[in-house]
Amino acid sequence: MVRPISFTLNGRPVQLSVDDERMLLWVLRYDLGLTGTKYGCGAALCGACTVLVDDEAVRSCATPLKDVAGRRVLTIEGLSPDGELHPLQRAFHDGHAFQCGYCTSGMIMSAHALLLRNPHPTRAQIVEHLDDHLCRCGSHVRILEAIESAAKSGPGGAR
Amino acid sequence: MSPARVVLGRRRFLALTAGSGLFILFRFDPLAAQEPAHPPGRPSYPTDFNAYLKIGGDGRTTCFVGKVELGQGSKTALAQLVAEELDVPLDTVDMVMGDTELCPWDMGTFGSLTIRQFGPVLRGAAAEARAVLVALAAERLGAPAARLVAEGGSVRDPEDPAKRVTYARLVEGRRIERHLEKVPAKAVTAYRVVGRPAPRKDALEKVTGKARYAADQALPDTLHARIVRPPAHGATLKDVDTSRAAEVAGTRVIRDGDLIAVVHERPDLADRALARVTARFERGAPALDDENIFDHLVATAPPGETVGESGSLDEGAKLAATTFEHTYLNGYVAHAPVETHSAVAKVEGGKATVWASTQAPFMVRNQVAEALGLAPKDVRVITPYVGGGFGGKTGARQAVEAARLARLAGRPVQVVWDRAEEFFYDTFRPAAVVKIRSGLGADGKICLWDYKVYAAGDREAKAFYDVPHQRTVAAGGWGGGNPPGMHPFGVGPWRAPSVNTNTFARESQIDIMAAEAGVDPLEFRLRHLSDPRMRRVLQAAAERFGWRSGRAPSGRGMGVACATYMGTYVATMAEVAVDKASGRVRVGRVVCAQDMGVVVNPDGARQQTEGAVTMGLGYALSEEVRFRSGEVLHRNYDSYEIPRFSWLPRIETILIENPTTPASGCGEPPIVCMGAVVANAVHDATGARLLRLPMTAERVKGAIAKG
Numbered sequence: 001m002v003r004p005i006s007f008t009l010n011g012r013p014v015q016l017s018v019d020d021e022r023m024l025l026w027v028l029r030y031d032l033g034l035t036g037t038k039y040g041c042g043a044a045l046c047g048a049c050t051v052l053v054d055d056e057a058v059r060s061c062a063t064p065l066k067d068v069a070g071r072r073v074l075t076i077e078g079l080s081p082d083g084e085l086h087p088l089q090r091a092f093h094d095g096h097a098f099q100c101g102y103c104t105s106g107m108i109m110s111a112h113a114l115l116l117r118n119p120h121p122t123r124a125q126i127v128e129h130l131d132d133h134l135c136r137c138g139s140h141v142r143i144l145e146a147i148e149s150a151a152k153s154g155p156g157g158a159r
Numbered sequence: 160m161s162p163a164r165v166v167l168g169r170r171r172f173l174a175l176t177a178g179s180g181l182f183i184l185f186r187f188d189p190l191a192a193q194e195p196a197h198p199p200g201r202p203s204y205p206t207d208f209n210a211y212l213k214i215g216g217d218g219r220t221t222c223f224v225g226k227v228e229l230g231q232g233s234k235t236a237l238a239q240l241v242a243e244e245l246d247v248p249l250d251t252v253d254m255v256m257g258d259t260e261l262c263p264w265d266m267g268t269f270g271s272l273t274i275r276q277f278g279p280v281l282r283g284a285a286a287e288a289r290a291v292l293v294a295l296a297a298e299r300l301g302a303p304a305a306r307l308v309a310e311g312g313s314v315r316d317p318e319d320p321a322k323r324v325t326y327a328r329l330v331e332g333r334r335i336e337r338h339l340e341k342v343p344a345k346a347v348t349a350y351r352v353v354g355r356p357a358p359r360k361d362a363l364e365k366v367t368g369k370a371r372y373a374a375d376q377a378l379p380d381t382l383h384a385r386i387v388r389p390p391a392h393g394a395t396l397k398d399v400d401t402s403r404a405a406e407v408a409g410t411r412v413i414r415d416g417d418l419i420a421v422v423h424e425r426p427d428l429a430d431r432a433l434a435r436v437t438a439r440f441e442r443g444a445p446a447l448d449d450e451n452i453f454d455h456l457v458a459t460a461p462p463g464e465t466v467g468e469s470g471s472l473d474e475g476a477k478l479a480a481t482t483f484e485h486t487y488l489n490g491y492v493a494h495a496p497v498e499t500h501s502a503v504a505k506v507e508g509g510k511a512t513v514w515a516s517t518q519a520p521f522m523v524r525n526q527v528a529e530a531l532g533l534a535p536k537d538v539r540v541i542t543p544y545v546g547g548g549f550g551g552k553t554g555a556r557q558a559v560e561a562a563r564l565a566r567l568a569g570r571p572v573q574v575v576w577d578r579a580e581e582f583f584y585d586t587f588r589p590a591a592v593v594k595i596r597s598g599l600g601a602d603g604k605i606c607l608w609d610y611k612v613y614a615a616g617d618r619e620a621k622a623f624y625d626v627p628h629q630r631t632v633a634a635g636g637w638g639g640g641n642p643p644g645m646h647p648f649g650v651g652p653w654r655a656p657s658v659n660t661n662t663f664a665r666e667s668q669i670d671i672m673a674a675e676a677g678v679d680p681l682e683f684r685l686r687h688l689s690d691p692r693m694r695r696v697l698q699a700a701a702e703r704f705g706w707r708s709g710r711a712p713s714g715r716g717m718g719v720a721c722a723t724y725m726g727t728y729v730a731t732m733a734e735v736a737v738d739k740a741s742g743r744v745r746v747g748r749v750v751c752a753q754d755m756g757v758v759v760n761p762d763g764a765r766q767q768t769e770g771a772v773t774m775g776l777g778y779a780l781s782e783e784v785r786f787r788s789g790e791v792l793h794r795n796y797d798s799y800e801i802p803r804f805s806w807l808p809r810i811e812t813i814l815i816e817n818p819t820t821p822a823s824g825c826g827e828p829p830i831v832c833m834g835a836v837v838a839n840a841v842h843d844a845t846g847a848r849l850l851r852l853p854m855t856a857e858r859v860k861g862a863i864a865k866g
């Protein structure tokens with residue numbers, strides 16, 4: 001149903017008048033121009049489209065827009081609003097925790113949700129949290145190391 | 160496949176389909192253009208360094224290369240080569256890659272050839288440019304060129320601190336018309352940038368979500384296309400009803416012969432419209448499936464070609480005290496990059512511009528030109544970041560589709576395959592069969608090696624072990640030239656084409672013989688290896704791994720395998736645990752030693768090794784395309800299982816120092832041993848020998864039960 005819908009996107013209020021059954025991923029990418037969030041599978045299987053809704057990691061490809069009404073949505077573009085890299089971004093950057101980079105936004109956002117909830121996760125907890133995130137290049141080793149490094153660098157890598 | 164072949168294929172395609180309705184004909188598909196099975200010896204790269212390098216008035220160097228950044232780090236490694244030879248700081252080198260209008264021709268990004276084959280071209284260009292700059296500085300400064308030193312983007316006279324001039328001042332943004340003959344590249348011992356880790360040039364964009372991929376190009380007025388697809392390869396369209404697509408407001412239907420699409424300003428709404436299109440297809444494919452395919456491949460493969468032979472097989476057979484005959488199988492394997500094939504095309508004024516996720520932009524340019532009836536010069540292909548390729552983005556059907564639709568739409572059109580299309584149109588690593596007959600003499604030495612590979616291809620098929628009587632025959636491959644009907648869908652290069660199959664078979668057979676001879680598998684290999692580079696990688700891996708000599712199966716679950724890949728030597732050791740009740744294999748540790756000659760970027764090489772080892776676990780343990788009668792049974796990642804975080808072994812990389820040998824590749828070599836090393840470790844753990852990949856829990860359990 002097309003109706004006005006409001007939510008907070010990367011700290012700013014957004015109001016849209018679109019079909020609220022549409023998935024958040026497509027609205028972010030093609031109505032709002034935030035292309036850092038990626039399509040990988042369309043079925044919540046790969047994690048490339050992960051964003052935060054009220055601090056929880058969700059798959060935006062399987063999240064209808066109506067589910068985010070009145071809530072806070074955070075995408076990769078909102079993680080470093082003042083241009084200074086978030087500790088997780090810094091750790092992925094310095095540790096080369098990516099290759100093709102296509103899954104990277106989803107990995108960072110998912111890790112961010114984890115660290116908000118559990119600032120100092122064990123390796124096993126990180127693995128469990130990310131096990132339904134796919135990376136075809138095989139950057140897994142460095143992604144785990146980057147998240148551990150970010151967790152060490154601050155109170156859960158959060159600012 | 161050469162460009163000429165592609166054109167021929169296209170003409171045949173047109174001749175067959177002209178006036179006869181709608182066909183999906185794979186065999187003559189011009190879009191099946193692939194990495195050539197045998198890279199051309201002398202590619203026609205430009206010899207004028209201006210084609211590759213531009214020094215701006217701001218002192219920054221822009222380097223233009225037709226290679227693409229797939230994630231392998233070439234954007235950084237190539238910049239390192241330029242910075243080294245030109246003597247400029249690495250952070251002042253900007254890379255422009257994969258743009259057919261700005262960059263000189265390139266054959267494509269595959270075969271781990273970016274550094275090995277293209278590296279010398281780029282180094283030569285930069286070295287010549289530097290020598291010209293020094294000559295220009297000598298005139299400007301009034302000092303002999305031989306005395307001048309180039310460093311940090313400037314030329315100075317060590318004997319007179321006042322005599323110093325920057326490259327930017329020397330060039331002032333102009334093209335350099337002067338050329339010098341035979342300028343030697345730098346000696347390895349003088350390297351300051353190459354051979355050291357360097358910050359990746361794509362890092363900042365990739366961690367901030369700013370990196371643009373093909374689907375991220377935001378052109379005004381873009382329409383998103385979803386295309387009517389057959390349910391199975393070999394199916395033909397009987398009729399189609401698009402009338403209900405209009406129920407989704409804003410939808411247009413575009414038809415260009417066999418190409419029927421709905422387009423909309425939003426991709427998800429185009430998808431809704433597509434769901435309202437009903438199409439009836441008639442299936443015509445023979446009843447091939449993922450079990451009967453192996454007999455079919457042996458029956459339909461082209462005649463074998465002998466790719467290596469020495470001694471006499473009859474003589475070898477006579478000398479054999481024990482003979483071993485085994486058949487090795489592996490199924491089709493998907494590339495499954497997380498970015499699906501994507502493209503945006505704009506066609507106007509007799510020119511086309513296409514942003515495409517591809518490994519071969521110049522090949523795509525020709526394909527698009529052919530499809531639109533344009534000259535290649537009127538087509539520009541721009542390759543943004545590519546979200547993984549692994550050989551699967553060598554052809555670019557989606558770019559041609561976008562271009563055809565954009566021409567009819569009169570607006571830019573974006574085509575992004577969904578995951579089901581990605582599985583359907585993937586050019587899989589071919590299923591393959593390897594038959595080996597080998598013999599051990601009474602002296603415990605291999606006296607006979609009779610090797611025949613079907614469908615995988617001949618790359619690195621020939622054994623490198625010292626065997627007096629041997630023959631290697633390859634029948635069919637991944638690079639085209641197979642008879643119609645051999646494969647029920649497209650096949651093509653997959654990270655280290657041919658070599659995963661050939662290494663699995665060879666190294667398994669070697670282990671079988673070692674076990675029969677009662678000799679430790681490492682020791683057995685070394686007894687048959689005189690090549691010092693191969694001995695060195697094996698010994699380096701063994702030392703790090705802490706290899707303890709023993710006869711397999713020892714129950715410890717340790718395996719070894721070694722291979723060559725286009726100039727690189729690799730030895731891999733692994734430790735596995737097998738749950739005998741379920742058959743589930745867990746790889747706990749992998750040590751991979753490589754000798755790739757000069758290592759341009761050690762951290763990049765380590766990263767490629769980690770990636771290849773992780774990816775290799777997939778084809779070793781779980782990945783196999785299931786299909787029936789032309790229908791690919793995977794629509795998404797739920798049924799096609801690729802490696803996950805929880806699979807991760809401890810991975811240790813050893814890079815052999817070998818600075819006197821030119822750089823070869825590192826993106827592919829570390830994956831090639833993964834099937835064999837895991838199979839050998841599973842045997843060591845359980846005594847069960849797996850002759851088929853992937854080694855699923857069910858198959859391992861079955862093999863254990865068989866004893």
